[in-house]
Amino acid sequence: MLEARDISFKVGDKTLLSGVSVKFEPGRLHLVIGPNGAGKSTLIKMLARLLRPHEGQVLYEGADVQRASEIDLARRRAVLSQAVEVAFPLTVREVVMMGRHPHFGSRPGAADEKIVDELMEFFDVTEFDGRDYQTLSGGERQRVNFARVLAQLWRPGPACRYLFLDEPLTFLDIRHQIEFMKKVRAFADASDVVTVGVVHDLNLAARFADQIVLLNDGRVTAAGAPAEVLTRERIREVFGVEPTFVPAGQSGLHLIFD
Amino acid sequence: MTRRRWNRGAILFALSLVALLVLAASIRYGAIDFSIPAIGQALAALLPGHPAPTLDQRIFLELRLPRAVLCLLVGASLGTGGALMQALFRNPIVEPGLVGTSSGAAFGSALFFVLGGVLNLGQSVWSLPLAACLGGVLSTYLVFLLARSREDGRASIVTLLLTGLAVNALFMSAIGFLTYIARDPQARSITFWSLGTLSGASWRAVEVVAVSTLAGTAVALRYAKQLNALMIGEEEATYLGVNVNRLKWIILSVNVVVVAVATAFTGVISFVGLVVPHILRMLGGADNRYLIVGSALTGAALLSLADLIARLTLRPAELPIGIVTSAVGVPVFLLLLRRRQYVF
Numbered sequence: 001m002l003e004a005r006d007i008s009f010k011v012g013d014k015t016l017l018s019g020v021s022v023k024f025e026p027g028r029l030h031l032v033i034g035p036n037g038a039g040k041s042t043l044i045k046m047l048a049r050l051l052r053p054h055e056g057q058v059l060y061e062g063a064d065v066q067r068a069s070e071i072d073l074a075r076r077r078a079v080l081s082q083a084v085e086v087a088f089p090l091t092v093r094e095v096v097m098m099g100r101h102p103h104f105g106s107r108p109g110a111a112d113e114k115i116v117d118e119l120m121e122f123f124d125v126t127e128f129d130g131r132d133y134q135t136l137s138g139g140e141r142q143r144v145n146f147a148r149v150l151a152q153l154w155r156p157g158p159a160c161r162y163l164f165l166d167e168p169l170t171f172l173d174i175r176h177q178i179e180f181m182k183k184v185r186a187f188a189d190a191s192d193v194v195t196v197g198v199v200h201d202l203n204l205a206a207r208f209a210d211q212i213v214l215l216n217d218g219r220v221t222a223a224g225a226p227a228e229v230l231t232r233e234r235i236r237e238v239f240g241v242e243p244t245f246v247p248a249g250q251s252g253l254h255l256i257f258d
Numbered sequence: 259m260t261r262r263r264w265n266r267g268a269i270l271f272a273l274s275l276v277a278l279l280v281l282a283a284s285i286r287y288g289a290i291d292f293s294i295p296a297i298g299q300a301l302a303a304l305l306p307g308h309p310a311p312t313l314d315q316r317i318f319l320e321l322r323l324p325r326a327v328l329c330l331l332v333g334a335s336l337g338t339g340g341a342l343m344q345a346l347f348r349n350p351i352v353e354p355g356l357v358g359t360s361s362g363a364a365f366g367s368a369l370f371f372v373l374g375g376v377l378n379l380g381q382s383v384w385s386l387p388l389a390a391c392l393g394g395v396l397s398t399y400l401v402f403l404l405a406r407s408r409e410d411g412r413a414s415i416v417t418l419l420l421t422g423l424a425v426n427a428l429f430m431s432a433i434g435f436l437t438y439i440a441r442d443p444q445a446r447s448i449t450f451w452s453l454g455t456l457s458g459a460s461w462r463a464v465e466v467v468a469v470s471t472l473a474g475t476a477v478a479l480r481y482a483k484q485l486n487a488l489m490i491g492e493e494e495a496t497y498l499g500v501n502v503n504r505l506k507w508i509i510l511s512v513n514v515v516v517v518a519v520a521t522a523f524t525g526v527i528s529f530v531g532l533v534v535p536h537i538l539r540m541l542g543g544a545d546n547r548y549l550i551v552g553s554a555l556t557g558a559a560l561l562s563l564a565d566l567i568a569r570l571t572l573r574p575a576e577l578p579i580g581i582v583t584s585a586v587g588v589p590v591f592l593l594l595l596r597r598r599q600y601v602f
Contacts, residue, residue, distance in 0.1 A: 048497065050497070070501055071499045074499025075499075077497070079493075079494075079497045084491060084494060086490050086491075087348035087350075088348075089544060090489060090490075091543070094543070098487060101486075101498045102498055106547075152497075152498065
């Protein structure tokens with residue numbers, strides 16, 4: 001269980017988040033949506049302890065995340081960012097193995113190699129093994145990074161694990177966005193990891209999320225199941241567009257904006 | 259494109275052999291050549307019970323040998339310094355000479371030479387290296403303070419290079435001024451500081467540089483794994499459990515000490531730290547453990563070779579070694595600048 005308890009964050013005199021309280025459960029996919037500047041990325045960075053809230057607390061299993069040691073945190077919390085640029089020519093395998101850093105001493109062991117093999121297989125990047133990461137396309141890179149981030153969490157121990165997705169779809173085309181969300185969905189279903197992501201596309205959010213958190217102007221406007229949160233009035237009020245709801249079979253809502 | 263890489267252990271072994279070969283050549287040839295039996299006899303003269311060394315043997319033992327060893331150590335320092343700076347700033351075209359560390363260190367040492375006598379500062383072995391370190395800290399700090407972006411606190415590489423250029427010019431002109439007012443003309447010349455030379459080598463210098471090089475490389479190796487994590491970005495490294503700020507401070511300090519101490523005894527030698535890690539990355543990949551050890555070995559071999567060329571070209575006179583390293587380093591630097599795959 002992950003909980004943000006009344007957190008606030010300011011930069012200068014601009015308040016980015018104010019009094020945000022929200023809970024995230026293991027084994028479920030939580031997606032944070034909201035217009036630009038709503039504080040989505042700030043919230044993710046705070047949940048992942050890259051930033052420290054000025055007020056309030058982030059609790060992992062009831063314990064304040066600020067008290068955790070760096071290495072302990074790195075073994076149970078991973079973050080997938082927008083686009084990872086490497087500074088030097090690294091092979092794809094080396095990039096995935098980066099995820100094992102918090103787990104091995106000076107060199108990776110057989111267990112680490114096996115985990116990397118399995119995840120590269122799962123994300124369909126095995127063929128890129130010895131290739132230079134810098135030569136991959138955006139979609140391929142994001143798959144490699146997803147494999148890396150899960151390699152970091154791959155430790156079926158008792159501790160609850162946390163996965164954050166900080167606008168992972170930004171540089172992907174529509175096909176890769178949907179493929180990526182399917183992987184996220186499959187992972188959330190198969191594990192007991194707390195998964196929290198930021199996405200922009202309301203249709204993708206509605207289709208894939210178990211829970212949606214709608215942020216506006218640094219505050220939580222609504223949180224709950226997609227159909228409860230995404231009402232005509234809220235979309236009009238928060239995003240300033242007029243939605244049309246189209247029946248879309250089993251995949252939930254389908255929205256067209258005007 | 260699949261990257262073919264050679265076995266890193268084999269590369270390091272081969273580099274050690276090359277360094278030894280260059281060392282052998284560099285003690286054998288010079289203003290005077292020493293045959294191998296003559297080298298053996300000179301070394302034997304050090305053992306108790308042998309007759310006192312002859313003049314030639316003393317030249318070998320007190321000039322040639324310390325110079326060759328110092329050259330290895332300084333080359334290792336500059337190579338390691340380059341590898342560390344590139345890892346820290348996540349960019350393959352940073353180098354101690356380019357970002358001002360070397361000129362600051364040279365300024366610190368020149369100031370010590372000129373004012374040390376006047377002010378009667380301490381005469382300990384460590385006074386000069388300490389002055390060089392202070393100068394190196396000053397210039398490096400100045401460059402990074404000025405090059406920092408106001409928005410996100412990160413130094414863009416263009417700003418970094420331009421600021422380095424300006425700070426280099428500033429410190430070199432300060433050195434020019436110091437050598438101009440210096441009372442003791444034989445002490446140091448502007449050529450010494452700006453182009454580098456190993457002609458002032460002594461066993462005392464060898465001892466001091468050996469301590470800083472070995473200690474610096476050992477500390478750097480402890481942090482090689484964390485530097486590896488930094489390759490995918492500062493934020494990502496933080497998520498992998500690396501305390502990035504702490505790492506930056508440690509690596510910058512190691513780098514300044516290692517480079518400044520070497521510079522104190524040889525003047526500014528540019529481009530070794532730039533070229534060496536780059537060659538190694540092409541051969542065996544970007545792992546920092548391999549790069550740090552490899553850069554020390556390659557730097558040692560390359561600088562010894564450059565010194566040999568500097569001594570043999572105009573025999574019996576010699577060239578400043580910086581001319582030789584720049585002749586090799588500048589083309590590599592320009593090639594790197596033209597390559598698209600690096601983000602500036």
